[in-house]
Amino acid sequence: MLRCARLVSALGALLVLLCLTVNPRPAQAAGAYVQVFVRAPYLELHTGPGRGYPVFNVVDRDASVDVLKRYTDWFKVRTTSGVEGWVAAHDMEQTVLADGSAFHYDVGDLNAFTSHRFEAGFFFYGDYGGASALSAYGAVFANPNLAAELSVGEFLGKASNGTTVDLGLAHIFYPQARLAPFVMLGTGIVRIEPKATLVQPDDRFEQSAYVGGGVRYYLTRRFFLRGEYKEHIIFTNRNQNQQVDEWKFGFAFFF
Amino acid sequence: MEIRLRILLLTVLLGLSGSLSGCATLHHLFGHDAPAAAAAADEGASTDRSADEDSTPPRVIQPEVERRNVKVPRIKSQDIELGGYIGTLNIEDFGAHRVFGVQAAYHVTEDFFLQAEAGRSKAGRTSFETLSNISLLTDNERWFKYYDMSVGYNFLPGEVFIGRNHAMTSSFYILAGVGATDFGGDSKFTANFGAGYKVLPTDWLAVHVAVEDRVFNSDLLGENKLASNLEAHLGLTVFF
Numbered sequence: 461m462l463r464c465a466r467l468v469s470a471l472g473a474l475l476v477l478l479c480l481t482v483n484p485r486p487a488q489a490a491g492a493y494v495q496v497f498v499r500a501p502y503l504e505l506h507t508g509p510g511r512g513y514p515v516f517n518v519v520d521r522d523a524s525v526d527v528l529k530r531y532t533d534w535f536k537v538r539t540t541s542g543v544e545g546w547v548a549a550h551d552m553e554q555t556v557l558a559d560g561s562a563f564h565y566d567v568g569d570l571n572a573f574t575s576h577r578f579e580a581g582f583f584f585y586g587d588y589g590g591a592s593a594l595s596a597y598g599a600v601f602a603n604p605n606l607a608a609e610l611s612v613g614e615f616l617g618k619a620s621n622g623t624t625v626d627l628g629l630a631h632i633f634y635p636q637a638r639l640a641p642f643v644m645l646g647t648g649i650v651r652i653e654p655k656a657t658l659v660q661p662d663d664r665f666e667q668s669a670y671v672g673g674g675v676r677y678y679l680t681r682r683f684f685l686r687g688e689y690k691e692h693i694i695f696t697n698r699n700q701n702q703q704v705d706e707w708k709f710g711f712a713f714f715f
Numbered sequence: 716m717e718i719r720l721r722i723l724l725l726t727v728l729l730g731l732s733g734s735l736s737g738c739a740t741l742h743h744l745f746g747h748d749a750p751a752a753a754a755a756a757d758e759g760a761s762t763d764r765s766a767d768e769d770s771t772p773p774r775v776i777q778p779e780v781e782r783r784n785v786k787v788p789r790i791k792s793q794d795i796e797l798g799g800y801i802g803t804l805n806i807e808d809f810g811a812h813r814v815f816g817v818q819a820a821y822h823v824t825e826d827f828f829l830q831a832e833a834g835r836s837k838a839g840r841t842s843f844e845t846l847s848n849i850s851l852l853t854d855n856e857r858w859f860k861y862y863d864m865s866v867g868y869n870f871l872p873g874e875v876f877i878g879r880n881h882a883m884t885s886s887f888y889i890l891a892g893v894g895a896t897d898f899g900g901d902s903k904f905t906a907n908f909g910a911g912y913k914v915l916p917t918d919w920l921a922v923h924v925a926v927e928d929r930v931f932n933s934d935l936l937g938e939n940k941l942a943s944n945l946e947a948h949l950g951l952t953v954f955f
Contacts, residue, residue, distance in 0.1 A: 494788050508884040510825045510872045529791045529918070531954070532825045536918065557787065582829070582864050584893050592904035594864070594893060614895055616904040655901070683823070713823075 493526040496563050500554035505545025509534035517543050533567070568682035573714065574636045575604045581686055581712025583613070588624070589704040591617025595624070604635040609644070622652040626670060644672040650694055668694045682713045793919060793954040796820040800834070800923065802948025806859050806898070808936060809838035814946055826869055830890060833862040838898070841936075856900045861929060863907045865892025875914055885914045896931050903931035923950035
């Protein structure tokens with residue numbers, strides 16, 4: 461208990477020290493940041509990266525600011541007089557770069573949903589042959605219609621638990637549509653840990669193959685929902701192969 | 716007399732015609748287009764001169780300054796948050812014990828974020844085990860290991876102040892998600908939900924205080940029940 465109290469007090473002291481001593485990082489060399497010029501009548505600087513934080517400074521038209529970093533839809537900028545504050549992305553759209561071109565922040569849209577290189581997602585609802593399942597996936601796109609996908613999951617059931625790893629291809633039929641159906645084909649491995657009270661059986665590693673289909677629905681920005689069904693055939697060393705139906709639903713983002 | 720008068724008038728007329736050179740009617744009559752002819756002659760001469768200059772190469776200014784390839788620097792983003800935490804986990808029937816964990820979050824908007832957590836704790840003994848001096852679980856089975864994926868929502872954003880010169884942004888948040896818990900020789904599908912408060916001493920550092928509940932169906936002690944495992948932790952994360 462004494463050790464715990466010491467640890468907590470040491471951690472607390474460290475935090476207070478950090479709060480009091482950590483200063484803003486030293487300014488980087490000139491030219492390391494994007495410089496933008498204000499084209500609107502003025503540019504508002506907020507004290508924090510959120511819509512509720514108050515405006516404490518404004519930058520006049522034609523003046524320049526350095527863009528230090530971005531956090532979600534907010535940009536931290538520094539004025540020529542050294543004042544630092546946060547600017548909303550929609551206000552930053554009113555600025556121009558040094559060559560006169562408009563400053564653009566890509567938040568993702570339906571066109572990017574149609575054609576992108578990578579995507580990743582998490583299925584927070586899943587059913588793997590009656591067991592609750594969790595899984596995540598990542599995909600690389602060769603073109604807007606065809607993707608290679610890797611999916612890793614865990615299923616937790618009454619009779620057995622296990623993990624699955626699937627690798628396959630997905631074909632998207634209408635990638636330009638907001639609601640885009642797709643089909644899948646691939647192979648994988650499954651590790652099954654049967655539950656037993658008297659005799660503890662060994663874990664089994666089996667190879668599997670799957671075919672399936674689903675839909676993707678574009679939400680906003682870089683996000684979409686994804687629901688799918690897979691029919692797995694598990695190649696067992698018994699007389700009969702095992703068939704497992706899997707349903708899952710989740711959300712994903714592309715980049 | 717009349718003839719003399721006519722001669723006088725004609726003489727005056729002739730004299731006037733000579734002096735009024737701007738008169739259009741008389742302009743060509745008396746050879747006043749001579750300057751135009753002279754200009755034409757000048758033009759012919761200048762054509763001859765340009766013909767002479769064609770033989771020498773024209774003087775063209777060749778720019779010797781190479782075009783600079785301007786590379787616009789990339790704006791650094793800080794949407795990803797990584798860190799760890801330490802706290803206390805109350806494992807149902809097995810007492811409250813220290814828990815350690817790691818967490819990673821991706822901030823989608825200023826409001827929403829996705830968070831993954833993984834942690835572990837070691838359960839103690841139940842009251843029954845203590846009183847009867849028997850062990851229901853092996854030492855290895857007492858490890859309580861979990862992971863989860865959650866969706867979080869920031870609300871009540873604000874600022875906290877230390878003295879006159881230090882202001883730090885802060886926010887409350889709630890989160891809910893699903894995951895798995897490995898305990899007592901079995902893995903269970905687990906739902907988690909909780910709330911927390913975070914303070915950012917700088918833009919890239921956050922201090923969290925959070926309370927979460929991890930709920931799963933347990934039949935460890937013979938009957939099937941919903942086990943609720945409350946956790947309170949203090950965390951430190953860094954934004955990348």
